[in-house]
Amino acid sequence: MSQNIILTTGIYDLIKDHIRRKKVTIEEEKLLLLQLKKATQVLRRDLPDDIVSVNRKVTYKDHTNNEEKTVEFVGPEKSKPNKNKFSILSDEGIAMVGYKVGDLIEWPSKKGDLKLEILKVEEVA
Numbered sequence: 001m002s003q004n005i006i007l008t009t010g011i012y013d014l015i016k017d018h019i020r021r022k023k024v025t026i027e028e029e030k031l032l033l034l035q036l037k038k039a040t041q042v043l044r045r046d047l048p049d050d051i052v053s054v055n056r057k058v059t060y061k062d063h064t065n066n067e068e069k070t071v072e073f074v075g076p077e078k079s080k081p082n083k084n085k086f087s088i089l090s091d092e093g094i095a096m097v098g099y100k101v102g103d104l105i106e107w108p109s110k111k112g113d114l115k116l117e118i119l120k121v122e123e124v125a
Helices: 009-020 028-038 090-097
Strands: 007-010 040-042 056-062 066-075 086-087 103-107 112-123
Touching: 007 009, 009 028, 009 040, 028 103, 056 090, 086 090, 090 103, 090 112
Parallel strands: 007 040, 066 086
Antiparallel strands: 056 066, 056 112, 103 112
16 A cells, blocks of 8 residues: 555545544544545645546456456545446545555455455546
8 A cells, every 4th residue: 555645635625524424434434534644635636647536437456356346436426336436435435545556455344344456547537
């Protein structure tokens, strides 16, 4: 995993609010607070192209079941799983947000431990 994640200020605030509303497990909360403390905040236009964020299509490998998936991460209100659009606050989204291509993330989600490798990140038009 990368040392520090890179987030836009908007995503940083969204995650802070998500934690405040107790929408994550205690274990996730500890990890997220630690990540946010060390996170680099940037303006949307300054976010590197290979960083997982909203409005990005992400191809990743789920090492727990050896599957490769491509999803689009969107804001919580635009989530449409049947159209492969997932909230950035979903288990996979919150685990990968701010990380870059090549990172391997181990994350304690509500549905069990995740082990995800980011293979490709693309901007969505």
